[in-house]
Amino acid sequence: MGKPGPWPLATATTTTTTALAAAAAAATAAAAVLLLRRAHCPENVYFVGVDLGATNAKAGVVRKDGEIISTASKPLGTGVDSHAFHRVVEAIVAVTLDAVDAAGLAWTSIRGVGVGTPGHVHRGVVHAAANFPEWAHAPLGDAVAHALRCPVFVLNDADAAILAERWVGEAKGSGEVAMVTLGTGIGVGVVSGGQLVQGSRGLIEAGHSIVDSGPSARLCGCGQKGCIEAYASARSVAARAREVFAASGHSGPSVDTLSAADVFAAARRGDELASRIVDETARWLAVFCVNVSRFYDPDTILVGGGMADAGEYFLSMVRQHFSQLRWTVLPDTVSIKAACLGRHSGIVGAAALAASTAETGTGRGGDGQ
Structure with a gap:
């Protein structure tokens, strides 16, 4: 050059x-x-x-x-x-x-x-x-x-x-894959037919798909109510846990500074309220994965971001809920796996x-x- x-x-x-x-x-x-x-x-x-x-x-x-x-x-x-x-x-x-x-x-x-x-x-x-x-x-x-x-x-x-995971990671060589990144918010990327799906304006924001339209649906930072980001992001896990712990007079970690990592750590130790929050989060994410499967029919759904660091402890719950929620008229062969490339x-x-x-x-x- x-x-x-x-x-x-x-x-x-x-x-x-x-x-x-x-x-x-x-x-x-x-x-x-x-x-x-x-x-x-x-x-x-x-x-x-x-x-x-x-x-x-x-x-x-x-x-x-x-x-x-x-x-x-x-x-x-x-x-x-x-x-x-x-x-x-x-x-x-x-x-x-x-x-x-x-x-x-x-x-x-x-x-x-x-x-x-x-x-x-x-x-x-x-x-x-x-x-x-x-x-x-x-x-x-x-x-x-x-x-x-x-x-x-x-x-x-x-x-x-x-694109990283499809190039050299868990989805290497796959032409049909979706990735859900669980951080402060929820990011979603989709590859279909070997090509990155971006929509007419580059404005696919599946993290703002509505999973709860009821009167008590949680308000999302985008202004909508009931977005998956308001239920399964790290920020929402911490917020929901703080609400539950405060209402119950829970004497665990400081309620004001509670993080998603604190919630997962408490759940691993057997804390009942924390375990409930983590299981609810897994179910919401499973609902979302079912919807992603119906929209895009991927062979793989990867889960990345900070919350994915919980590993099989969390992903096994997601898979279990997915199995209970998915349709039965046709097989579901999609594989839900942790992304592997991490911070790079x-x-x-x-x-x-x-x-x-x-x-x-x-x-x-x-x-x-």
């Missing part, structure tokens, strides 16, 4: 060209150091995956077989403008260059960069993200591509997780998008998917 020029900034909408220029200019000096290494093109090619979170940006150089050979991390900071669009672009560019530098590679060996980010993502643009409230239709793909002078592809972080899934999945796009020759820098 020869020395490319800046990629066009075609999707800059409400984020101004001035902001893009500032982000690119701030990264130019650092990028120039690696651009000077373009003396030859090595036989092996690599991709960079970036996992953008609420507090930091992580990047890794990934081989075309999915193996990570170096990583780097950069805090976003806590300043007044630390989450401003141009500051986050600077952080992504810096952590990308750090990862490539740590791998000791020439920049010519990097064929593309993938960026996984929270929020509503479509064609390289982050239209809205709770972790970055000031962003509106932010052209993240174009901004990073302009600074790095290479193809950049952007996707939602839940989609990154499922965002990096690997973002790199997987860059690798698959480079292989098929579709898209261009900043377009995303």
Whole structure:
């Protein structure tokens, strides 16, 4: 790959060209150091995956077989403008260059960069993200591509997780798989026919599927009532447990600071109320898995995220409830398993998008998917 020029900034909408220029200019000096290494093109090619979170940006150089050979991390900071669009672009560019530098590679060996980010993502643009409230239709793909002078592809972080598992994880080679990520919220990614399913606007938010429409349905942060996220996310487990424990005068961990991890730990110790909360959570998740099976007919449903760390203790409950709830007129052969890539899934999945796009020759820098 020869020395490319800046990629066009075609999707800059409400984020101004001035902001893009500032982000690119701030990264130019650092990028120039690696651009000077373009003396030859090595036989092996690599991709960079970036996992953008609420507090930091992580990047890794990934081989075309999915193996990570170096990583780097950069805090976003806590300043007044630390989450401003141009500051986050600077952080992504810096952590990308750090990862490539740590791998000791020439920049010519990097064929593309993938960026996984929270929020509503479509064609390289982050239209809205709770972790970055000031962003509106932010052209993240174009901004990073302009600074790095290479193809950049952007996707939602839940989609990154499922692409990682399908590339080198528990769903390797599967063409029909769904992944449920249980964290503060619930993220869902789906691969069907070997392709990532994203909908007409990149706005598939299955974590906000309604599983309870009754008068006492729980209010979700999205404004709806009865979303699966209000029943089976880590945040909801903690909230429901605090309500139950407070009402019962429970003398366990401090009610005000109770976390989902505390609830699972108490359940493992035999606490009756905690065990009830965990079992109810497993049942709600099983209801959701039945619905996912009916919508998409996957051969595998993967469960990832922090709550998946409970392992077979929790997943066995989910499977048991799933078996009781599923239909009987036809067989259900779907396998419910724990995802295996853990904390690096965002990096690997973002790199997987860059690798698959480079292989098929579709898209261009900043377009995303």
